[in-house]
Amino acid sequence: MNIKAIAFDTGGTVLDWHSGVCHMLAEIGAAHGLDRDWHVVTNDYRRLAMQGIVGQVKPAFNMDDLHRSCLEQVLTDHGLQAFTGEERGRVADAWHRLSAWPDFPAALARMRSRYPVVSFTMLPLALVVDVSRRNGITWDAVISCEMIAMYKPHPQAYMQAASWMNLAPSDILMVACHNFDLNAARGCGFRTAFVRRPQEWGPLGPPDPTPHPDCDIVVDDFAALAQRLTE
Incomplete structure (x- = not known):
């Protein structure tokens, strides 16, 4: 494939947000003797935060702000008001301590040996720095x-990213496990690769698991993507 750089969606595609946040919610809930379907609570939390950020233009907040504010609503919705202020802070901070999917770091290093690799994400810069250092990821x-x-x-997000990389959109491969991201990138001229992440939303499965047929590449894992791009 004739590309000059790779841009990776990061939340969900690279990071296992569900396991990290679900574990923290369950641990705190157990300390209070509370029994819930923590997978459902976690997914409601993620869904609410995404609804608050997708497509925003010049918002006065970022995803860290939403992770704190949306948590309040989710805890109320699920009858979890017993969580203390300190415990709520631990849940919100769990986003900064997420683990990468196990197949990602080695595959990224392999791809980086040939192409510049960029995290292009809706997550805050501070969060990406924290999780990248925690997982030994070098961008x-x-x-x-x-x-x-x-x-x-928003199309301008993709066009600005390409401009900052000093590349035409068609020179960049956008990698994600979400069609909404890849469809928008493709509409701006990017090449696109869909990497399946069947556990992104936990045992309930992702809401949009079937790749759009216009994707240039569809793979089951990052090892396969690295093989395809470096062979």
Whole structure:
């Protein structure tokens, strides 16, 4: 494939947000003797935060702010008001301590040996720095939508990212496990790769698991993507 750089969606595609946040909610809930379907609570939390950020233009908040404010609503909705202020802070901070999917770091290093690799994400810069250091991930750059002040799938977010990389959109491969992201990137001229992440939303499965037929590449894991791009 004739590309000059790879841009990776990061939340969900690279990071296992469900396991990290679900574990923290369950641990605190157990300390209070509370029994819930923590997978459902976690997914409601994620869904609410995403609804608050997708497509935003010049918002006065970022995803960290939403992770704190949306948590309050989710705890109320699920009858979890017993969580203390300190415990709520631990849940919100869990986003900064997420683990990457196990197949990602080695595959990224392999791809980086040939192409510049960029985290292009709706997550805050500070969060990406924290999780990247925690997981031994080295990027050539991090482009957070909070830096652009326009959030995916707004077309200007993709065009600004390409401009900052000094590349034509068609020179960049956008990698994600979400069709909404890849469809928008493709509409701006990017090449696209869908990597399946069947456990992204836990045992309930992702809401949009079937890749769009216009994707240039569809793979089951990052090892396969690295093989395809470096062979």
